[in-house]
Amino acid sequence: MSYRDDAEEWSxxxxxxxxxxxxxxxxxxxxxxxxxxxxxxxxxxxxYVGGIGYDxxxxxxxxxxxxxxxxxxxxxxLYTAGATEHYGAGDQAAMVEWRTNRKNxxxxxxYLRKYFHGVMVENTDxxxxxxxxxxxxxTFALELLDGSWAGGRKIRSQRQDEDLFSHTASPWVTTRTLxxxxxxx
Numbered sequence: 001m002s003y004r005d006d007a008e009e010w011s012x013x014x015x016x017x018x019x020x021x022x023x024x025x026x027x028x029x030x031x032x033x034x035x036x037x038x039x040x041x042x043x044x045x046x047x048y049v050g051g052i053g054y055d056x057x058x059x060x061x062x063x064x065x066x067x068x069x070x071x072x073x074x075x076x077x078l079y080t081a082g083a084t085e086h087y088g089a090g091d092q093a094a095m096v097e098w099r100t101n102r103k104n105x106x107x108x109x110x111y112l113r114k115y116f117h118g119v120m121v122e123n124t125d126x127x128x129x130x131x132x133x134x135x136x137x138x139t140f141a142l143e144l145l146d147g148s149w150a151g152g153r154k155i156r157s158q159r160q161d162e163d164l165f166s167h168t169a170s171p172w173v174t175t176r177t178l179x180x181x182x183x184x185x
Contacts, residue, residue, distance in 0.1 A: 016155060
């Protein structure tokens, strides 16, 4: 995507239930399923460049599979802005979250969260995610919660297996830091 007139890459990490694929065709199939599911929430102007697969969730684990699309063959997002929404700034993001079965030391629920750049904002309230895209985020979050895609795989935490109970696509835009840059001209 374009951010401050420069091309910018951003990524999402997913930890999924189930046994990791054991070969290149298995990794490619899982990656293709994830990209096809995620493309519904990603705007048409953004493209996928590749993926990396790990069979271990430890910090610093080595990749066992990598893939790069050939230039010109990168799939783009499929989401088209509705009449009441427009592109937000590059460092704005939408957030989806899943409630875990754990509580923190203060007794509050612990959430698993994921952020997405390429957010559409409402024309009348730029602090709100566009209604059409918000619906797509909610559907995507539910699919990751209920395992209705990719052979029943569900989203999970990196550090432990845990039950996820509910999902929410936040209607509010948040900010995620992208690559550090110098001062604006």
